[in-house]
Amino acid sequence: MPINSHYKLILSILITLFFNACNNEKKAPVVDADSLASCESNLPSRFGVKVDSTFIKKGRVDHADMVYIPAGEFLMGASDEEGRPDEYPQHKVKVSGFWMDQTEVTNASFSKFVKATGYVTTAERKPDWEELKKQLPTGTPKPPDSVLVASSLVFSPPKEIVSLNDASQWWEWKQGADWKHPEGPKSNLKGRENFPVVHVSWDDAQAYCKWAGKRLPTEAEWEYASRGGLKDAKYPWGNEAIEKGEAKANTWQGNFPLNNSKQDGFQLLAPVKQFKPNGYGLYDMSGNVWEWCSDWFRADHYEKQTDVTINPQGPKDSYDPMEPGIPKKVVRGGSFMCNASYCKGYRVTARMKTSKDTGLAHTGFRCVSSQ
Incomplete structure (x- = not known):
């Protein structure tokens, strides 16, 4: 379903509609914008939306599940030539023991959180134009109120073969799409209680973790686990x-994004x-949904790691050379949309980044605890 004229207007204000696929780059000595093109780059973010979670009380952690x-x-980092430039160089990391959710947070668990708080x-929130215009060029005209509505990005596969260099051809802003309505207002969670919750921003994930007495994993903890x-x-x-042997994760088989053979x-x-856990008993660490980490994303972060780091918390700020004005957080693990021809985000070292106020139909999270 094509993006309607109102949404084209707001997209033209927020971004340049040129998305770059996360092709599998060879090792490069210099991190630059072109080599960091990714399936998480230039995505329309939820500008102008403030989320307040200060009213949520810190919960007591329960190690069940x-x-x-x-x-x-x-x-940490890639050792072969399949990694993207920001996955190099490999560097030694030590992590203390910690607890991690066996699975991605599900709709059932997120529903309990929302009901309780x-x-x-x-x-689900309407963008605030006064906040939005602070992040736009001076003089940018206010879009019509019909555009400034609660909405989120949903996957909308094209009906014909398209270039993998333009992800706008399979992403669509849809009014009324949110965690309770994954494909839009006519969809619901009936029968999906055990599916991972999606359309959650980094702020939303943080709020849930606080309520559960947990936190988001650091990028180092996530990769180690x-x-x-x-x-x-x-x-x-x-x-x-x-592609070999039995199915190992929920990814895309066939011609992305046109046809999924569903092998x-x-x-x-x-x-x-739905698939075998890894050696630590964790499910879906590859595929299904991208998972938020606590770290800010910097393209050059690994280059600065010269000594063994202990429980690294990531860089102090964010820098993405493709979109230097947009602070981003790290997401890990790949999603159901990952395909070898387009995005091998299901590799353990694969790093992507997303604006912290952006929710997508293939982004979720899991929690950890040090206690």
């Missing part, structure tokens, strides 16, 4: 290509725990 990840040391997610105890493997299950059994999202 969590697994303990033992302390250890590992080499009355929290309203970013996608994803490896499942394996040394320098490409994927949570080892080095076997995802893994799913067209789009899958319920949690």
Whole structure:
């Protein structure tokens, strides 16, 4: 379904409609904007929406449905030539033991949070023009009120073969799309209680973690846990290509984004725990939905890691050379949209980035706890 004229207007104000696919780049000595093109770049973000979670009381952590990840040391980052430039160089990291959710947070769990707190997610809120215009060039005209409505980005596959260099051809702003209505106002969560919650911003994920007495994982914790105890493997299950053998994760098979052969059994999202867990007992560390981490994203962050780091918290600020004016957080793990021809985000070292106020139909999260 094409983006209607009103949404074209707001998209033209917020971004240049030129999306770049996350092609599998070779190792590069210099991190530059062109080499960091990704399926999370230039996505329309939820500008002008303020989220207040200060009213949420810090909960008491419950380790039910969590697994303990033992302390250890590992080499963080890619060691082969499949990584993108921001995955190099490999560097030593030590992490303390921590607890991690076995699965991505589900609709059922998020529903309990909303019922208990009355929290309203970013996608459910109407953008505030006074906040929005602060982030736009001086003199930008106010769009019509019909555009400044609660909405979110949904996956809308094209009907014919398209260039993989323009992701706007399969993303669509849809009014009324949010965590309770994943495909728009006519959809609901009936029968999807065990699916990962989506259309949640980083702020939304933070609010849930606070309520649950937990926190978002650091990028280092996420990668260490994803490896499942394996040394320098490409994927949570080892080095076997995802196309070989039994289905290992919920990703895209076939011609992306036109046709999904569903060899893994799913067209789009899958319920949690549909594939074998990794060595630590964690499910869906590859595919299904991208997962928010606590860290800011900087394209050059790995280059600055010269010594062994202990429990790194990531950079102090964000810098994406493709969109230097938009602060972004790290997302990890890939999604149901990942395909070898377009995005191998299901590799354990793959890093992507998204504006913290943006929710998408393929982005969710899981929590961790140090206690």
